Amino acid sequence: MDISISQAQGRLPVTVLTLKGDLDASTSADFQARAKQSIDAGARNVLIDLSGVPYMSSAGMRALNQIFNWLSGSPAENEAIKKAVATGKVKSPHLKLLNPTPHVLQVLKMAGFDMFLEIHHNLKDAIASF
């Protein structure tokens, strides 16, 4: 798996992780570690570009969930998000996904990841949404 990291500036600074290759049990640890590095280095808003990921297993989704946890904000903010997940009205303000391929979108939706992660299909809109 190829992971590149870049910075984009919208209303807030956004760290974009662009993945190339399958996100599965053999690559998810590396992905998670790279994201952790960025977060430790101060990244607060992360956009994961999934356009180059043809396949994502549950290990990849576990990594996404962990990154979501790392990026959670204040307890009050988290509480609000969690309570509202079922209504589909509030999503993670700090972690968003860009352009998942059809298969990846399907597995994300199946497990309900679209209920708490915002999914965008256009880089500009994604950056502006933070």
Place this chain on the structure above:
Amino acid sequence: MTQPSADRLALLYRVSQTFNSSLDLDAVLTRVMDEVIAATRAERGLLMLRAADGRLAFRAARGMEQQTIDAPEFQISRGLVERVAAEGQPQLSSDAQTDGWLSRRASVTGLHLRSILCVPLQLKDTALGVIYVDNRLQAGIFTPDDLELLSALARQAAIAIENARLFSDLESKLASLHLLHDLSADLTSTLDLQKVLVACLQRVQHLLGVATASILTVESDGLVFQVAIGEKAVEVKPFRVPLGHGIAGWVAQNAQATFSNDVSRDPRFYRSVDTGTGFVTQALMAAPLIVNQRVTGVIEVSNKPGGFAAADVDLLATIAGSAAMAIENARLYQVAVEKGRMERELQVALEVQASLIPAQTPQIPGWEFAALWKPARVVGGDYYDFIPVNHAKAQLERSAKSNSPAQGLGIVIADVSDKGMGAAMFMTLTRAVVRASIAPARAPAECISRANALIAADAANGMFVTLFYAQLDPASGEFTYVNAGHNPPLHYRAQANQLDELTRTGLAIGIDEVFQYAQRAVMLEPGDFVVLYTDGVTEAHVADEELFGEERWRRVIEQKKNSSTTEIVAAADAALHEFTRGAAPFDDVTVVVLKRL
């Protein structure tokens, strides 16, 4: 010089004997100077040798000290010394006050230098250094004979010096050989990385007489102190040297050993460690640990009395070479041990997991059950479960009509994210919590919401589980389900001849502890069946080839719509086996089928 030539020959013979009687360089140099002063009538004398950096360095003297040479008054003589060393030609001045270019120098007259003799320590084409003698009182004290004698003496001395140097090299090589031997002895006795590193550093400290020694490894965010011995060894451990900083950082970046005898003047020096530990570094030497042309770490020593010399760098670099291998071996060994342990643990996990899978399918009149569970080699987290649910109210109503006890049935299929030991543990947790959360008086959605709250509180590292839970009322065929982010089971409706998906009613479990799940109900009519499965089925594949996929999966089931549950499961197994050409599954494969007869 008045000695007859026979005496001179005798002197040279004696000198050559004396010079070669020792292989200790400092002893040789002392003897050379003694003989030189005795043979000439010099007032004082000096011997300089070229150091590794090419500069002439003071090594031995009579009647003068290091300070004399550094003093400005000596500068003119220093110029002469440099010239002799550079040109390899001896210089004699019987009266510097009147002699050529020397007489024009103020210091010559100022210091009343009268007689100067300077010869190179010539070995083949290179000047190892020079011998310089002078007399500040008498003119004409040195003659061309003296020049010749001193030159001859210098040739003997050069050979003796070179021999001593070679021996010293050999000795340090021997010392490193001993060190390497001892290190390899340590290695055969222990493959514990910490012990290997400490033993290595102790030997380095002993050999070089340094105050501290440490090994840093290159990590993604800087150089990390792995082992340190000597002063402030404990205090230094938490420190990190950012990449590209410090002398250690320089060594790691340039894959080259270096030293600095005055770090306060070295711009590369990283002060923060001293500031933080209270240690005062004066001199520092570091060498890279290189494995497969990659710098994996740095060995660093500090504060050697008298400072570091070029030979010390060579020694440290040699030690670093073998230490790097030792560290790599220990690391590889640890990885192997870890792998062995992991495999044993996985074997245990697999056995635990297998023991939790129902040994048989439920026996309920009018219903048929079958299941397939194939764990992957690397333990996954699939499981299925059948849980009897006695519904008190239903039981009462039913007992009134017949004698058969009313028995509800809970059916679970679940898939824990990721693989390995963690997934297997999470699976056992999930199974226990789900079983405990199911109560006859509770609606399925409430059971799962409770289970989720408990599991989410325990979920670490982003772990989650997709789970499908259904409660079957065997009497009515009512099938009430909660789909927590799981692959939608397929419901074959015989009357409509159609496969429906039992889609999600909530998020995967373990993500959001306050999530409230919804439930749905369908009626299973005679001839209807439900196929529950995990993504090990639809995502089955060989290497980089395409996935088995939902289309293929639906076709397999549609072809068996009139078959028994056992036949449906067998067909699924056969189709997957054929598709993956018999390869062991990448992921756990689980299929559960229930059918109303």
